[in-house]
Amino acid sequence: MSVSLQAEPIDIAAEYAALVGKASGAAVTTFTGYVRDHTGEDAVGALELEHYPEMALTVLQDLGRQAVERFGLINWRIVHRFGLLPVSETIVWVGAVADHRGEAISACEFMMDTLKTDAPFWKREQGPEGARWVASRAQDGERRARWERSEGI
Amino acid sequence: MSITIKLFASLREALGEAQFQLELGALPAEELVDGAINVEAIKAVLSARGTNWSDAINQPNLVHALNHKVVYLDALVRDGDELALFPPMTGG
Numbered sequence: 207m208s209v210s211l212q213a214e215p216i217d218i219a220a221e222y223a224a225l226v227g228k229a230s231g232a233a234v235t236t237f238t239g240y241v242r243d244h245t246g247e248d249a250v251g252a253l254e255l256e257h258y259p260e261m262a263l264t265v266l267q268d269l270g271r272q273a274v275e276r277f278g279l280i281n282w283r284i285v286h287r288f289g290l291l292p293v294s295e296t297i298v299w300v301g302a303v304a305d306h307r308g309e310a311i312s313a314c315e316f317m318m319d320t321l322k323t324d325a326p327f328w329k330r331e332q333g334p335e336g337a338r339w340v341a342s343r344a345q346d347g348e349r350r351a352r353w354e355r356s357e358g359i
Numbered sequence: 360m361s362i363t364i365k366l367f368a369s370l371r372e373a374l375g376e377a378q379f380q381l382e383l384g385a386l387p388a389e390e391l392v393d394g395a396i397n398v399e400a401i402k403a404v405l406s407a408r409g410t411n412w413s414d415a416i417n418q419p420n421l422v423h424a425l426n427h428k429v430v431y432l433d434a435l436v437r438d439g440d441e442l443a444l445f446p447p448m449t450g451g
Contacts, residue, residue, distance in 0.1 A: 239451055255450070256367060256368050256371075257450070258365065258367055258424075258427075258443060258445070260427055261424055261427035261428075261443065262450075264427045264428075265427075286450060286451075297451070298450070298451050318451060321450060321451050322448075322449075322450060322451040323447070323448060324429075324448065325448060325450045325451070326367065326424070326443075326445065326448050326450070327448060327449065327450025327451070328367060328368035328369075328445070328446065328448065328449050328450070329449045329450070330368075339368060339369045339372075339446070339449075340449045341447075341449070342420075342446075342447035342448065342449050
């Protein structure tokens with residue numbers, strides 16, 4: 207039940223082992239986000255991730271607590287990177303452990319959807335035309351809003 | 360009153376500052392609510408720094424976080440608080 211904000215690549219095998227290790231859950235869901243080599247038709251060479259460290263930690267720890275309350279998780283972990291990330295590197299890793307698959311899957315999705323709009327990170331894409339800040343997407347807000355409306359699973 | 364202002368992403372880049380102390384000195388009584396000033400009034404102070412500030416600070420969808428929590432324009436800011444301003448978040 208913890209958060210890591212780090213510049214280093216995410217060691218997914220180690221994270222998974224630590225997540226499941228002491229937990230007695232029977233269902234585990236994880237999500238991994240990677241740097242794409244394109245956005246629409248534009249090539250992307252690398253991603254710069256700026257963050258607001260103190261607030262990011264507070265928001266993500268609170269998000270984990272909300273996921274426990276809402277889905278009865280046995281364990282969770284959120285790892286988010288910052289700094290310069292080349293294409294195909296990991297950006298984010300979220301894991302959820304629960305008694306049953308429904309809770310684990312929903313909790314993982316809830317944490318990712320909320321993280322996208324609520325955690326203070328900003329992406330800047332580097333491409334052949336130079337660098338540009340990534341704009342927030344309406345569909346991210348819509349996915350986030352679904353969790354406000356629904357009562358969970 | 361001294362407030363820490365933090366700017367991030369495109370806002371930081373446009374204004375060329377990441378963090379500074381905003382010293383508000385003696386404030387007119389009508390600006391104060393319970394000895395505090397609201398976020399909207401602080402944005403007005405920052406906007407008065409010039410056109411580039413006014414444009415950046417008043418852009419639509421700007422997010423305000425007071426002591427690491429997202430707040431509305433009517434949130435009250437007190438001496439020693441940290442107010443961050445930034446565009447919508449795009450992590451994950």
